[in-house]
Amino acid sequence: MKPPFKRLTLIGIGLIGSSIALAARRKELAEEIVISTRSEATLDRARELGLGDRYYLDAAEAAEGADLVILCVPVGACGPVAKWIAPCLAPGAIVSDVGSVKEAVVRSMSPHIPQGVHFVPAHPIAGTEHSGPDAGFAELFENRWCLITPVEGSDADAIARLAAFWTALGSNVEEMDPVRHDRVLAITSHLPHLIAYNLVGTAHDLETVTQSEVIKFSAGGFRDSTRLAASDPTMWRDVFLNNKDAVLEMLGRFSEELAALQRAVRWGDGEALYKAFERTRYIRRNIIEAGQETPAPDFGRHVKEPGE
Ligand SMILES: NC(=O)c1ccc[n+]([C@@H]2O[C@H](COP(=O)([O-])OP(=O)(O)OC[C@H]3O[C@@H](n4cnc5c(N)ncnc54)[C@H](O)[C@@H]3O)[C@@H](O)[C@H]2O)c1
Numbered sequence: 001m002k003p004p005f006k007r008l009t010l011i012g013i014g015l016i017g018s019s020i021a022l023a024a025r026r027k028e029l030a031e032e033i034v035i036s037t038r039s040e041a042t043l044d045r046a047r048e049l050g051l052g053d054r055y056y057l058d059a060a061e062a063a064e065g066a067d068l069v070i071l072c073v074p075v076g077a078c079g080p081v082a083k084w085i086a087p088c089l090a091p092g093a094i095v096s097d098v099g100s101v102k103e104a105v106v107r108s109m110s111p112h113i114p115q116g117v118h119f120v121p122a123h124p125i126a127g128t129e130h131s132g133p134d135a136g137f138a139e140l141f142e143n144r145w146c147l148i149t150p151v152e153g154s155d156a157d158a159i160a161r162l163a164a165f166w167t168a169l170g171s172n173v174e175e176m177d178p179v180r181h182d183r184v185l186a187i188t189s190h191l192p193h194l195i196a197y198n199l200v201g202t203a204h205d206l207e208t209v210t211q212s213e214v215i216k217f218s219a220g221g222f223r224d225s226t227r228l229a230a231s232d233p234t235m236w237r238d239v240f241l242n243n244k245d246a247v248l249e250m251l252g253r254f255s256e257e258l259a260a261l262q263r264a265v266r267w268g269d270g271e272a273l274y275k276a277f278e279r280t281r282y283i284r285r286n287i288i289e290a291g292q293e294t295p296a297p298d299f300g301r302h303v304k305e306p307g308e
């Protein structure tokens with residue numbers, strides 16, 4: 001069968017760009033894959049890895065004649081890149097992105113999208129702590145969500161074509177309003193990363209102050225946080241600069257709940273602590289039952305039911 005796109009251009013070839021390239025190739029979603037990134041070393045590496053068919057430092061040249069262009073750059077770079085490629089976009093082309101923040105990306109890209117070109121923003125909720133072209137793998141998007149956040153006047157056919165693209169990559173696709181997207185992701189993704197960065201930084205400070213072995217003997221929970229805290233600093237700087245209001249709102253709520261737990265610990269309120277932890281265990285179980293998460297290995301431990 002003929003691939004649904006003639007020319008797929010990926011601008012930015014880090015974890016997400018390279019994963020799209022590998023998956024699109026495997027699923028035969030484009031006749032040709034064109035790659036652009038701003039650094040010569042990264043472009044050379046993408047070539048060595050055979051991620052595309054043609055390679056350009058100039059994003060505008062790469063976008064020429066493409067029927068699908070996906071920006072896979074940090075969210076702060078989306079506006080400038082859209083402005084750069086705008087004069088070369090073919091009429092009827094779909095322009096999308098993969099940014100972790102949507103309202104700011106829509107605001108920064110929209111003014112540059114020429115008449116007759118379809119802008120359909122998207123966000124695959126799939127990633128790792130690794131970055132760069134070597135980090136990509138074709139299975140990254142399998143059984144993960146991809147949220148499409150159409151803008152006013154988004155063309156229904158373009159939305160359907162992009163949704164079919166992400167479905168073919170293995171994702172479950174849903175549409176969401178960009179503002180709602182940013183509030184949801186602020187609590188489910190952005191805050192966990194901020195907390196992990198803070199936890200790991202604090203533990204490290206503590207170690208230098210007390211000469212203790214905090215990090216050397218770190219237990220599972222802390223190790224899990226160090227994985228998130230190893231995530232790309234540029235990407236996450238841009239997320240927090242561009243989703244400020246939603247993150248601050250969720251951080252406010254989080255701090256209030258943390259203060260309640262702090263009070264329970266201070267006053268030895270076992271009942272309050274037990275209730276809080278019982279509730280969250282149930283939330284985790286529901287997430288696993290809904291098939292959204294790989295369950296942790298079962299080491300045969302008995303898990304108590306609430307009230308048991
Ligand atoms: N890493 C994740 O877990 C994850 C998940 C979903 C979405 N995202 C989003 O995907 C996008 C890319 O993230 P990633 O993890 O692939 O990052 P990455 O650091 O692995 O790759 C970023 C790529 O963009 C290029 N780049 C950076 N600044 C640029 C600029 N100004 N102009 C042109 N190219 C530029 C880099 O050279 C690199 O090729 C981000 O918007 C991020 O929010 C990331």
Ligand SMILES: O=C(O)C(=O)C[C@]1(C(=O)O)C=C[C@@H](O)C=C1
Nearest residue numbers: 100124125126127128129188189
């Ligand atoms: O699993 C991870 O390492 C991730 O951080 C992936 C994760 C997330 O928070 O779920 C990170 C940012 C993205 O925008 C989407 C996915």
